[in-house]
Amino acid sequence: MKASRISRRLLGITALLALALAADPEGRQMPDARQMSGIPRPDPQLSSGVVTVRVIRGSFANPVDSLTVNLTGGSTTRQSTTNAEGRAEFSGIAPGTRLKASAVVAGERLESQDFAMPSSGGVRLALVAADPSSPSAGPPPPAGPAAAAQRGSVVLGEDSRFVFEMGEDGLAVFYVLQIKNAASTPVQPEKPVLFELPAAARGAGLLEGSSPQAKLSGRGLEIGGPFQPGDTIVQVAYSIPFGKPNVTIEQPLPIALTHLAVVAEKVGDVQLASPQMPEQQTMPANGKLYIAGRGGAVGANTVLTFTLSGLPHHTTWPRDAALALAFLILAGGAWSTVRGGSGKSARQDRRRSLETRRDRLFDELTALELEHRQGISDGAHYAARRRELVTALERVYAALDDEVAVPRAS
Numbered sequence: 001m002k003a004s005r006i007s008r009r010l011l012g013i014t015a016l017l018a019l020a021l022a023a024d025p026e027g028r029q030m031p032d033a034r035q036m037s038g039i040p041r042p043d044p045q046l047s048s049g050v051v052t053v054r055v056i057r058g059s060f061a062n063p064v065d066s067l068t069v070n071l072t073g074g075s076t077t078r079q080s081t082t083n084a085e086g087r088a089e090f091s092g093i094a095p096g097t098r099l100k101a102s103a104v105v106a107g108e109r110l111e112s113q114d115f116a117m118p119s120s121g122g123v124r125l126a127l128v129a130a131d132p133s134s135p136s137a138g139p140p141p142p143a144g145p146a147a148a149a150q151r152g153s154v155v156l157g158e159d160s161r162f163v164f165e166m167g168e169d170g171l172a173v174f175y176v177l178q179i180k181n182a183a184s185t186p187v188q189p190e191k192p193v194l195f196e197l198p199a200a201a202r203g204a205g206l207l208e209g210s211s212p213q214a215k216l217s218g219r220g221l222e223i224g225g226p227f228q229p230g231d232t233i234v235q236v237a238y239s240i241p242f243g244k245p246n247v248t249i250e251q252p253l254p255i256a257l258t259h260l261a262v263v264a265e266k267v268g269d270v271q272l273a274s275p276q277m278p279e280q281q282t283m284p285a286n287g288k289l290y291i292a293g294r295g296g297a298v299g300a301n302t303v304l305t306f307t308l309s310g311l312p313h314h315t316t317w318p319r320d321a322a323l324a325l326a327f328l329i330l331a332g333g334a335w336s337t338v339r340g341g342s343g344k345s346a347r348q349d350r351r352r353s354l355e356t357r358r359d360r361l362f363d364e365l366t367a368l369e370l371e372h373r374q375g376i377s378d379g380a381h382y383a384a385r386r387r388e389l390v391t392a393l394e395r396v397y398a399a400l401d402d403e404v405a406v407p408r409a410s
Contacts, residue, residue, distance in 0.1 A: 046122025058131025149226035152187030269310035
């Protein structure tokens, strides 16, 4: 599956989780809207090549209208004016173009993260200025030269997500990693931020929208510094082949996680458990069921553990049966060659007819086993048809043996 399609699907799932976990049962105040300022969010519902920038003061209840917004891509800067909802729109942007949005509200300069235009769909983002009516709002910080990186630390922010979906041949796993620098200057951690993906991970890859600071080599995901103030977003995906009904995924964390959030697609009897996830609920979305779970802060160098039970899994006996039949065919063919001879033409015709029927039955049995393994065929039909084919093959082999046993004419 292409990375852009995965990213759009992942965006929808993480949005579902955000809605599920938005209501805090302890009634704590949710984060300030400024925490999402400048973060690009791909949206498959938008037309391709479209970017919308919404400018607000403090909250979405205070849109800024009639304001000029700049969108810089390469050496070109486009301009658009916000409407009554505070939204400026740009269209006709080529896929892959590196972009950054900016605006100035009452002397406060607002800038988005640098991002790439996706190959399909559009991008939404918000630029959030301080609310002058808020007692906590201070004067805008003075503009100045870019500060040098200082020694410091980063954490995985509250928008980090761990997502599990059922694929055709295995479990699809996605990480949305929000690396947060709470300082006002760039920081360089003492150690590289290095995630070692689980040993069972296959086909790991970075998804569209990830920071260029992220590099993936085999199972090693390294996100290099320095980290600018705010958020650095990295999205990675891998798969774990189906085999056993229960799978345990262990993911060491190189840095602290401020809040654990997990989503797992629920198919059949699938269950999700984690010692770090005390709360979970099941909810429908887009015609499917999902398990949404959450937990508290998790310290650096802790191993996150997720156990999924009741997974689809493939048994090995159909493959073993097909191999056994193939061996019988080869053995029967060899035996026939040794014992066979140059009989009369009628016997040769019958033999060729039997061999043709044998090959056709074997091909049909192989196709039936493959359909059963992929979950396409009905169980009752599979069992009945398999008995018929095996019985027919036994008769064909018996007939071939009879042909070989007929004494040659002298």
